[in-house]
Amino acid sequence: MASSYSLRFSCLWIAVVENVLTWPQKFVRDLVLRRGFSGRVLDAGCGIGDNALYIAKACPGAEVVAVDVVARCLEFASAKAGLRGMRGRVALEVGDLLQQDPERMPDTLGPRANGSYSVVLDSYTFDSLGDPERERYVPTLSRLLRPGGLIYMSCMSEEETRPGGARRVPIGDILLIFNKSTGWDVEGIEGSTMELHPTFWGGKAKARLFTIRKL
Ligand SMILES: C[S@@+](CC[C@H](N)C(=O)[O-])C[C@H]1O[C@@H](n2cnc3c(N)ncnc32)[C@H](O)[C@@H]1O
Numbered sequence: 001m002a003s004s005y006s007l008r009f010s011c012l013w014i015a016v017v018e019n020v021l022t023w024p025q026k027f028v029r030d031l032v033l034r035r036g037f038s039g040r041v042l043d044a045g046c047g048i049g050d051n052a053l054y055i056a057k058a059c060p061g062a063e064v065v066a067v068d069v070v071a072r073c074l075e076f077a078s079a080k081a082g083l084r085g086m087r088g089r090v091a092l093e094v095g096d097l098l099q100q101d102p103e104r105m106p107d108t109l110g111p112r113a114n115g116s117y118s119v120v121l122d123s124y125t126f127d128s129l130g131d132p133e134r135e136r137y138v139p140t141l142s143r144l145l146r147p148g149g150l151i152y153m154s155c156m157s158e159e160e161t162r163p164g165g166a167r168r169v170p171i172g173d174i175l176l177i178f179n180k181s182t183g184w185d186v187e188g189i190e191g192s193t194m195e196l197h198p199t200f201w202g203g204k205a206k207a208r209l210f211t212i213r214k215l
Helices: 006-015 026-033 049-056 071-083 130-143 171-177
Strands: 037-042 064-069 091-094 116-123 146-157 184-195 205-215
Touching: 026 116, 026 146, 026 171, 037 049, 037 130, 049 064, 049 071, 049 091, 049 116, 049 146, 064 071, 071 091, 116 130, 130 146, 146 184, 171 184, 171 205
Parallel strands: 037 064, 037 116, 064 091, 116 146
Antiparallel strands: 146 205, 184 205
């Protein structure tokens, strides 16, 4: 069993090596202050778990499920949960949100989970997907969300003009996919800041937070 120190070091190391953060994104901290998370919450593409763990800690009314397709991410999320005394507080699942057959998903994402989520958090997952992947991802979110449920989706914006980084997501791309004729209502579009590892772009990139309701 690795010591607490070596686990802590490993988390720090993967954060540096993989250019990811070890704290929740600012827009997530802000949404917590706005009481944005209650009921069953899905962190879609949770990475190494900081957003999910923060929501679970700060929002007692939220039951958080965090899913990522990369098993190694969940291993780190699990180690962090242990270090923070939060083991078992977030359901950590390896799962592919592009999977179109719910029977092949873990229970928390399978057919019995249809319509069971009140909120989906998408913290820079949608903007990492190509167009064909988005066409499979959005129906999965729709299947899992209850009618009236919300997606909080933060994406890097086209106003971020420095070369590199994730795919930029103009407002028009979101409105084309999420609109009343496709069963969604985009209720909010706000400027936001993506927090990065401090060695990359000084730790900040221009982003937008979309609040999207399932009709
Ligand atoms: C840019 S990272 C964002 C991680 C985290 N949400 C955050 O804010 O730090 C995008 C994440 O989406 C995950 N992802 C990509 N495709 C996925 C899929 N099909 N199913 C589940 N997770 C996926 C990646 O493995 C990665 O951890």
